[in-house]
Amino acid sequence: MAKSEKEMGMLRDHLAKHQLKLTRQRELILDAFLKQEHITAEEMYHQLAKKDPHLGLATIYRTLNLFCEAGLAQARHFGTQTQYDNISHKGHHDHLICTGCGKIVEFENCEIEKLQEEVATRNGFTITTHRLELYGLCSRCRH
Amino acid sequence: MAKSEKEMGMLRDHLAKHQLKLTRQRELILDAFLKQEHITAEEMYHQLAKKDPHLGLATIYRTLNLFCEAGLAQARHFGTQTQYDNISHKGHHDHLICTGCGKIVEFENCEIEKLQEEVATRNGFTITTHRLELYGLCSRCRH
DNA sequence: ACCTTCTTGAGACGATTTATCAATTTCAAT
DNA sequence: ATTGAAATTGATAAATCGTCTCAAGAAGGT
Numbered sequence: 397m398a399k400s401e402k403e404m405g406m407l408r409d410h411l412a413k414h415q416l417k418l419t420r421q422r423e424l425i426l427d428a429f430l431k432q433e434h435i436t437a438e439e440m441y442h443q444l445a446k447k448d449p450h451l452g453l454a455t456i457y458r459t460l461n462l463f464c465e466a467g468l469a470q471a472r473h474f475g476t477q478t479q480y481d482n483i484s485h486k487g488h489h490d491h492l493i494c495t496g497c498g499k500i501v502e503f504e505n506c507e508i509e510k511l512q513e514e515v516a517t518r519n520g521f522t523i524t525t526h527r528l529e530l531y532g533l534c535s536r537c538r539h
Numbered sequence: 540m541a542k543s544e545k546e547m548g549m550l551r552d553h554l555a556k557h558q559l560k561l562t563r564q565r566e567l568i569l570d571a572f573l574k575q576e577h578i579t580a581e582e583m584y585h586q587l588a589k590k591d592p593h594l595g596l597a598t599i600y601r602t603l604n605l606f607c608e609a610g611l612a613q614a615r616h617f618g619t620q621t622q623y624d625n626i627s628h629k630g631h632h633d634h635l636i637c638t639g640c641g642k643i644v645e646f647e648n649c650e651i652e653k654l655q656e657e658v659a660t661r662n663g664f665t666i667t668t669h670r671l672e673l674y675g676l677c678s679r680c681r682h
Numbered sequence: 683a684c685c686t687t688c689t690t691g692a693g694a695c696g697a698t699t700t701a702t703c704a705a706t707t708t709c710a711a712t
Numbered sequence: 713a714t715t716g717a718a719a720t721t722g723a724t725a726a727a728t729c730g731t732c733t734c735a736a737g738a739a740g741g742t
Contacts, residue, residue, distance in 0.1 A: 415718080415719080416719070416720090417707080417708050417709070417718085417719055417720070418708080418709095419707070419708070419719090419720065419721080420707090421720080421721075422720095436698095437698090437699080438698085450721095450722070451721090451722085452721070452722040452723065452724095453699090453722090453723095454699090454700075454701090454721080454722070454723080454724090455720080455721060455722070457698095457699065457700075458700090458720085458721090461700095470638060470674065471638075472674070473616035473617065473618070473619075474616065475616070476697065476698065476729085476730080477697090477698070478698080478699080492658065492659060492662055492664050494664065495667065501662050501664070503658055503662070505654060505658055507654055508651055508654045508655070508658075511648060511650055511651045511654070512651070512671075512673055515635065515646050515648055515651075515673070516635060516673055516675060519635055519644050519646070519677075520677055520678035521635050521637065521644070521673065521675045521676065521677055521678070522675045522676050522681055523673050523674065523675040524638065524674055524675045524676070525674045525675075526671070526672060526673045526674060527670070527671070527672045527674070528655075528669070528670070528671045528672075529669060529670045529671075530655055530658070530659055530664065530666050530669045531666065531667055531668045531669060531670070532659060532664045532665045532666035532667045532668075533664065533665050533667070534662075534663055534664055535663035535664070538665055558687080558688080559688070559689090560687085560688055560689070560738080560739050560740070561739080561740095562688090562689060562690080562738070562739075563738085564689080564690070565689090580729090580730080581729085593690095593691070594690090594691085595690065595691040595692065595693095596691090596692095596730090597690080597691070597692080597693090597730085597731075597732085598689080598690060598691070600729095600730060600731075601689085601690090601731090619698090619699080619728065619729070620728095620729075620730095621729085621730080
């Protein structure tokens with residue numbers, strides 16, 4: 397917990413600004429959240445079941461949504477679930493996905509990211525995160 | 540319906556390849572879909588209620604998913620709902636999404652697409668489609 | 683027209699997330 | 713340290729969204 401001073405500070409700030417309280421559960425969930433790049437409420441529920449078997453799923457949802465409002469997390473809907481991304485992690489990995497065999501290749505491309513920034517700026521946006529997925533056939537599946 | 544020959548052709552192709560049938564409902568839904576840039580199943584359900592009050596919501600979901608498989612549409616999860624984007628009528632467009640107010644700005648960027656092709660080629664992939672979403676705050680929500 | 687197969691519509695169902703509410707905890711003011 | 717108003721929690725009910733089920737109907741090849 398010692399190394400997450402910055403994030404804990406952001407949370408405290410947000411709580412103070414909104415007359416909210418710092419609870420044992422919120423500290424526990426923040427602690428676990430900061431160790432992840434992204435996580436679902438359900439995953440966190442299972443992870444924390446060991447440390448606090450009585451921690452409710454609703455509390456986790458409420459807290460992760462609170463983190464979003466405090467600027468620590470960002471919700472992203474993927475498939476049927478909601479992923480909560482840790483904003484302090486910046487390792488963007490995009491994906492090449494083969495629709496034939498399901499193979500996934502991760503890549504990073506600074507030039508693309510730069511162009512994304514340009515598009516965003518041109519439209520008055522400030523990007524916090526992005527998602528890029530390329531679908532196609534890998535060399536083996538192309539026949 | 541006369542102006543959507545290309546899309547109707549793509550649908551016929553897909554149906555033929557998979558032993559599926561062309562039904563009145565599928566024609567009706569395609570017709571309505573091609574007039575939109577993106578739409579949810581629920582929105583389409585209400586739109587088509589006038590033309591066919593007995594058209595079921597499940598049929599709309601099934602048909603929009605079929606369009607995705609036929610390469611006419613692309614599903615995108617935003618908020619709690621699924622948006623079905625029309626990718627064959629107006630060309631592919633990517634999205635800038637404000638996480639504050641939900642505003643969506645569509646854009647197209649040839650340079651980004653060219654770089655995507657390069658990444659794909661470098662990895663032996665042939666891209667058939669892609670999805671690019673930039674999440675952030677619009678000028679108004681940034682305060 | 684026949685016959686097989688696919689599709690539809692209606693509602694049941696499943697998964698995910700939010701709302702409800704009594705009991706508990708926080709925290710600032712005593 | 714104690715008090716007490718206000719926020720939070722946990723358990724569960726409820727809402728939301730999308731898929732599944734299945735009997736009845738439609739499509740399309742022969």
